[in-house]
Amino acid sequence: MKILLTGVTGFVGRRLVDELFRENIEINILVRNSRKLEDKLKSRCNLFEGDTFNTDILERALEGVDTAVYLIHMMGSDKDYLEAERRSAENFIKICEKQSVRRVIYLGGLGNKENLSIHLKSRYITGEILSSSPKVSCIWFRAGVIIGSGSASFEIIRSLVEKLPVMVAPKWVNTLTSPIFIGDVIKYLKSATLSDYYKTAQIDIGMPPMTFKDMMLKTAKVLGLKRYVLSVPLLTPRLSSYWLILFSPVNFDIARELVMGLKHESILENNNAKAIFPEVMVTELEDAVRLSIEEIEKNQVISRWCDSSKSQVCDVPFVPEVSKAIYVDRYFAKIDEEKAYKIFQVCKSAGGENGWFALNFLWEIRGLFDKLVGGYGLNRGRRKGDLRIGDSIDFWKVIDIVENKRLLLEAQMKLPGKAWLEFSILDDDFTTTAYFYPKGLSGRIYWYLMLPFHKIIFKLMQKDIIRQANELP
Template identity: 50%
Template sequence: MKKILITGATGYIGRRLLERLLREDGLQIRLLVRSKRKLRPDTVDKVEVVEGDTFDQQALALALKGIDTAFYLIHSMGAGGDFEDLDRMSAENFREACIAAGVAKIIYLGGLGVKESASKHLASRIETGEILSAKPEKIQTIWFRAGVIIGAGSASFEIIRNLVQKLPIMITPTWVKTKTQPVGVEDVVSYLAAAIDCPFPENTIVDIGAETMSFKEMMLAAGRLMGLKRWMMPVPVLSPRLSSYWLILFTPIPYKMAAALVDGLKSETIVLNANAQKYFPQIKPRSYDTIIRDALREIEEDQVLSRWCDSSAGQFCDIRDRDLVSQAILRDVRRIGLGGATPDQVFKSMCAVGGESGWFTYNFLWRIRGLIDKLVGGYGLSRGRRSSNSLRVGDALDFWKVADIKENKRLLLLAQMKLPGKAWLEFDIQSDALVQTAHFLPRGILGRLYWYSVLPLHHFVFRDLARKIVDQANKLPR
């Protein structure tokens, strides 16, 4: 039985690869994750889990012990200005730990592009591949390179879908004419899974992608498949900074990530070798029209398995601050009687808030707060939620993140909007009441001023939220 390690298993690609490999025979799977709680309980029962990251030598050694093939699905897109150093150190740590553990093969997913003309983030991912491949005499590295990955929940698809839905006429920067080769997320997963048993003779770079298209052609085709006629007018005056602000206003992507993606779209990302056909003739990348239809169907059927914001570095998507809730020094507590509703009904009701369902009566105040957050570089409300009827630890919920969830008892949301401090929103179902608590840990005097300035709004918004959750619960079937 082959032993497989997946890093980044709670991320966009990692979750889907894990689901695929769990359906395969003859594999024993181990995961290296920062938080075991972000895995579904039924998944934990099927795999081995080591908590840690690539900067934890002890966790790395434990995770790689006895492993035959290790997947490296990590990058520092969400980290700060030192992301290049973090990527470099992470890759070196991982390669050396794999060599020490006797791992036979590393499989890495990076991006298409030429290092000399690539953006900083893409160049860092290319450098990561070079580092992982640097010692072919000691370990084999299979380096997949993909361009724009399209699938329900991918950052690229959400940008395309939101722009096409919201803007009948688009004044666009000249980079929309840049060529790339989009590829469906399920095709990417197929290549990664097939690489486990593929007998590569040496270190190999495998470029993957479907037909060559421009970003403009991709958006117009998506509009056609969505039944929408769209017009685009490229102009040379839209700088990358302005383009990034354009994206954050109309898509769920926050500014820093938008800036990185825009920067990457300025240079071509096309396939430069034929190794995909050579080593994987059984895999035929689906057409762009097909992968767009598949992504739209997954959303319509509420079957989105993973999203771009499930897990990434630093500020974007982590839940590491969840345990600080006990340190909060300012609180707004609301206690609402259940009025005959059962804990099950209340739990279903409180897990349905946000996204398209909104936040009840004072939705306009939530929208204003979301717009302010967007303008200062935060998420706003446009990130929505992965599923309309279920939540899991690590899920995005507008500008919140699910930090803890206990069925029929508790939901804890960690604030990811721009704040002078840390904030949480907790729902606790007791025997006779729903206790809703807004916790705040201020940062200096500015944090305290912020809390007291919004307290009058909290009086209306939070009181209404708790009451409406119970009202909705009483309307649900028992």
């Protein structure tokens, strides 16, 4: 069997490809930016760089393919992403027909078509388009809130539960939904990919219905915490979104989409999962939370919600725009050339629980300000383990890594312009550089206001990075 996987740099896709590696099948991968893929993926698969809007690349990627897995999602990419999702799905199914693909497997969202947010409506329309072909069958899985380490919904729930003993929550916390463990999602997708089932079917997957409030209270129980949730009817979706971003790692746009999705029920509407894939046993919520926490504690998180999305906050540019920077501020330090690799390892440990080496209280103030204006702040944290291109570190995104030479981060905080932070090593020179491309007069004022802080922070950062490197064995 030859299969095509899309969305492999995303939260679900990274986990699915990791599972399918263990099977004796030929795997094609369609990815917008191959720089975000680990070497093991590139060596094991047939790689095609492009997207569903490039029909020539799509035709080559689908040639000889039996089953295509469609995990493409554009939430938050543009204001008109609904139309982009539609065109993407239409292109995909058209080329599938042309290349005689037998089956498409798609993961969408639960919810009644008449009561959907734009985000969930786009998921539904995509499913309808992929299921419309008389020549290509479509297994259309529909899932609700995904529980798992790295899931946006789970990170929101965990953050709220850990930080707030008493939660005054909007009325949508009483809306029914059918959550599902990420491990079960992967099992369904893998079973479908390897199965002999070649019929078009809509398959709802997940646990019995429960409210968002139930999920928070059960999560608190697993964490050994006593929590109280009081719902009030006064918080509008906009206010609810601000409420979420203050206590969770997501930004305003993603919070708003999640809130709009929770305004209406998203529960199982059919029993097809048990009938077609009886071998997959649905994990209960308490066990799902326990397994997710265990994965976090053991530093085994494979993917996170912010790994990939066709948007300014998640994607990695093919050519970093740092070359556009108007303002550049550099700080140099001499190092022992033999310890350069240790210094680079320390640089890669930045962010999350490790902080930013110097004057962390100033970083926290900047993070709080970013939260107040709808950004990520610092509480997005980072995935533990070695960095890869595309990873998020607090309000930064990893844009480029040249091992033991260069680490380039792009700012994702709310700014009057674009900013980058670079750590670079050349022989015995260790350089920290801040780049900035201002937007209008406000951007230029912002740069000059920040310069005095740069001179203090970056020099202390370098000093502490060198100190930590010297302490490494």
